[in-house]
Amino acid sequence: MATAPPASMALAASTASKRDTICIFGTGDFGRALAQKLIQSGYPVVFGSRSTKPSSLVPRGAEVLSHVEAAQKAAIIIVAVQRQHYSFLSSLAEALQGKVLVDVSNNLKIDQYPESNAQYLAQLLPDAKVVKAFNTVSAWALQSGTLDASRQVFVCGDDAEAKRMVMELVRALGLTPLDQGSLLAARQIENYPLQLFPMWRFPILLSLSLTIFFFLYCLALDVIYPYVYRKQDLSFLIAVSIPNKVCPVLALVLLGLVYLPGVLAAILQLWRGTKYRRFPGWLDRWMLCRKQLGLVALAFASVHVLYTLVIPIRSYIRWRTSSQIVSQALSNRTQPLDTTNAWLSDSYLALGILGFFFFVLLGITSLPSVSNSVNWREFRFVQSKLGYLALVLCTAHTLVYGGKWFLVPSSYKWCLPPIYMLSLVVPCAVLVLKFVLVFPCLDKPLTQIRQGWERNPQRPEPSHLIINKSAV
Amino acid sequence: MATAPPASMALAASTASKRDTICIFGTGDFGRALAQKLIQSGYPVVFGSRSTKPSSLVPRGAEVLSHVEAAQKAAIIIVAVQRQHYSFLSSLAEALQGKVLVDVSNNLKIDQYPESNAQYLAQLLPDAKVVKAFNTVSAWALQSGTLDASRQVFVCGDDAEAKRMVMELVRALGLTPLDQGSLLAARQIENYPLQLFPMWRFPILLSLSLTIFFFLYCLALDVIYPYVYRKQDLSFLIAVSIPNKVCPVLALVLLGLVYLPGVLAAILQLWRGTKYRRFPGWLDRWMLCRKQLGLVALAFASVHVLYTLVIPIRSYIRWRTSSQIVSQALSNRTQPLDTTNAWLSDSYLALGILGFFFFVLLGITSLPSVSNSVNWREFRFVQSKLGYLALVLCTAHTLVYGGKWFLVPSSYKWCLPPIYMLSLVVPCAVLVLKFVLVFPCLDKPLTQIRQGWERNPQRPEPSHLIINKSAV
Amino acid sequence: MATAPPASMALAASTASKRDTICIFGTGDFGRALAQKLIQSGYPVVFGSRSTKPSSLVPRGAEVLSHVEAAQKAAIIIVAVQRQHYSFLSSLAEALQGKVLVDVSNNLKIDQYPESNAQYLAQLLPDAKVVKAFNTVSAWALQSGTLDASRQVFVCGDDAEAKRMVMELVRALGLTPLDQGSLLAARQIENYPLQLFPMWRFPILLSLSLTIFFFLYCLALDVIYPYVYRKQDLSFLIAVSIPNKVCPVLALVLLGLVYLPGVLAAILQLWRGTKYRRFPGWLDRWMLCRKQLGLVALAFASVHVLYTLVIPIRSYIRWRTSSQIVSQALSNRTQPLDTTNAWLSDSYLALGILGFFFFVLLGITSLPSVSNSVNWREFRFVQSKLGYLALVLCTAHTLVYGGKWFLVPSSYKWCLPPIYMLSLVVPCAVLVLKFVLVFPCLDKPLTQIRQGWERNPQRPEPSHLIINKSAV
16 A cells, blocks of 8 residues: 555655755855855755864854865865965865866956956866856855845856756755856856946936036026126025926936937837847947936936925025015015916926826836836836836926926026026937837838838848847 | 765766757747857757858857758757748658747737647647747847846646756746646737736726716816806816825725725625635626725825825915915904814824825835735735725825815805715725624634634535635 | 657656646645646646545546545645644555655644644654645635735755655746755744744834834923923824924934944954954844834834925914914014025935935835845945935934024923934944044954954964955
């Protein structure tokens, strides 16, 4: 009765009831933290060390042996040693033959050495199978269990089976392995933890320089101009009023810049009559940082909202309101309601609120966990349709805000237009171009081009093309 | 010294040091993008093509052969060809025998063909093992590496081993395979990328129709009524005032509708005396879209908050305030502070703020990455306890806002109640029913029913039931 | 032509074209829900039951057999039976020999039994391989497919191969297995679904008690003091004004408490001259709940923002404003603009807005999906640099808000300082200590210590240390 049928017998491998021993070279922070985590996950751990006398720092349950003895006990050896000490490993070449060596090291600078640490290790020990892994995980995160920062472990190596074994190990520790290909990728993997928001650099630099420009522009018109002509000290406007002019301008310009490359790409494709030629490098890079541009724009929009909502609390505004009312009362005037003004004021507020709402919706959808749970069509619907809706609403908000002041000469101090007029250039250009591209005479060929049609085809096998979701 | 012990020897399979060749049929966008990604991940790639002259578009490192030659080189063949060209594959039946064919195709419309593309392929080549995969991934996302939209790859197929091989391939590309069962699931998988928020359709349609109804209701009472009876033009209220009445009403009604089905389900279970009978279809569907209903309600609540906070900036409000003060000053009156009014005004604001705070907390918890990091008990605590707290606070906010106006006849223009009274019907009904259900005489049998107890048991084996976390 | 090359032949295992049968003991809620999910994923399912007459509740496609017959059909047996019924399983010991038994049970209380259910099962059946799994998944979530709460399935067991088989099964159902080590971990896994935010308990208790203290403090100074000395009834301040004093104070104090342990740890490390001695327990626990403390602080800050923004809408404020203006008008005074006041008011608003902005940024970065997509250096940059920026801005916001009132004796009612002065103690202490630690004479040795240097080294192998990203 106890004999299981043969099919399931094959599955229940009776031999491997224990996990395989893992060897760690080096009893430093990271080696010890990893050892502790491995022991928790049921792996026997043996340390390879120069001095084999047991240290109080080595986690309980781990054995400390000489390097050679430790290496013999395991198929996977984690080299938790600094690169400058790798040279001693060549003396162990015989013991390490055929073993899987896991390079976990990091550098202090990007591209510090001519070759990656893992490649250097592979050169030292050509008979071992070197796999790069674990370098993105910190000793502290392993020990405290608070893997707030990435659970992702990038893995690369030239030996597929060695890589598979290491990825299995990574998974057993509750981490997520990501196969990055051959050992050539080690360079990139070693640089990764040293990077500081590389995709954000351009959007942040751009917005910083625009901020400085627009800030100085406003300073000239709003503080220096009245000081020069009317000897008024309005320097306190620097704290709230001027930022509250710069922020919405930047939000609108950056939002326009998010959608401009898509329009330019469409024009380029129409011009070339094919989608099979690469875009120029600047356009490619621009398109890849659209998400970051959009989020920076959202940040400026959010700050603008807060700055706007505190207006009635500001001491200056309260003073202005009360002195207006007092002067009205003293002059015994009662103004009737100006319905046009009420309409304009309410409209631009409503447009701004709705624009901001859709903008925030876009921001939420770009959270990794949200964008992972929608399909491609839904993602494009939100990012394209709702994005253009937000752009239209925010542009209209600015236009209605400007209202009748566009034509009043006194708006143009020193012959310079007010800042909100400048902010309208990019979004209006985008909207006009997009509007033109929507016409069937342009939209139809564009759709065909994006489905693989070419005006001057030069490729051998157009019939086998698969229509896929086009980008942009 | 170099011989590893036998246990670890078994692990370090020395043969498979290289990845297996993958064959791709079709040199279209998707085929080429996939090839490039595969080559990056260390797979040799061979294209099967009608014309074998090397194309400049084929990624470097990929070989182009005839279909038969290419098929012989690999165990996995990715069919990146449009469905209408599948027929030519039957001529390759012999070469494809026993191979794993990966169908990556998509359609242009939901349920475009009587059977799914993958099933059609399986009918054409009964001796091949067809697996559906990769159709949710776009060529552009593969190429640019910006897999913002889903990393999930749905996989289905009738052959378990073939499916395992494809899932391994998916994982090697850094994507997440999700096993969807047999090839029958291909239909659903092919429809998936064409769906546009199916779970959101009902909540959005419902809220749209309610919005229109309440908007017209407000329009009649706030704009048409004063125009008819007092010839006042208050049309500018359409921009901010009326939306700011409609939004909170919808937020409250929809929040009530989130908790109503749970209460109805409890009553139904009490009535039936068992939890082992299915709920009616409408109740099931309603319960499944509660999250979406709640998020739409949160959107309306957020817009209401913004509309409310801009009130003091509105030109109309500033005019009204100043004319009131001016008339006070002119008539030489000074009003004393009405403490009751101050209490009422501050209370409804405080209740609204706290209700909105818990509402936002609910929204944050429903983000996929947050809800994934809490356990079931914590999730239910937030969604049920904090949810009811938000409902109670928001209902109280509306009740206190109404305040003494409930009993003043002049509130009822054209004998119609103000809109906020209408909004109280659903949430008050939910709260009353919930309050009744909390009484021990009803709560005790309900808890028993949810733990598996039945009033009229008809099932053979009640003793083996496992008490599990009940839903609702 | 049809013969595939040997390399790929090895891959395409032709035998295992069907999945292996899974046996489930117990036809309760969870057993049935799991069966349905398994059948959908292509597994044949057989129920082991006392009564073998087919029940209408058992999902279609599942067979119902006696326990012994069912057990023989499968290698994996899921024991969906309550712990108190486990004893009957010992009679099946022979049939279960060598089988993988999956314990899915949960308890009603934390640490309800001396040993975990899984360990109890393993004691009853020493010849079976017991694996704990699936206990965090609810029957309802399995059935409805709405796995909103965790997709994570904690797995533990003493037999590595059995565990591997169960993890494969978990993955096939679209869930994420997390290996937790040996069966000893079952106790923790069984307690997990019963936990209610254990990491949040301390931050929430702390903030609750501080809230009560500061609320009573404000009540005494703002409501009781004027009532006692001036017979004024200001009780309505309880609704908005006092909460709006307590919230910012708590936000600032808690934000200070987030950064205090890091500073204390640095001082301790400098004092000890090594990082290799454990911090005292209270400091360890404090450092582990910094994220939760910060998020609670953010919650208070957000409520403070809302309370502040509704100020101009409050009936009391509108009354105060209009009576001030009326009295101005009646006394025929017109106040000139006080530029200093305008500067102070605008500055503290601007500082508060920027501080809140960076605070929200910190909150967004602590969302699991966002923190998973940044590397360790980026995560530390945001949490440390931007965090201190937020702390500096919020402290400056409070200092400027206090402004000249620090030196005015009338601010000190009953000789007690206003509440915002109290709130400055912790953040100012943190900032002063941090400022001192930034000086090279302290920063240099601290950096060395964190890289592994020791003033009095006692460890055998310092040369092999790997420099890793230090925490704090």
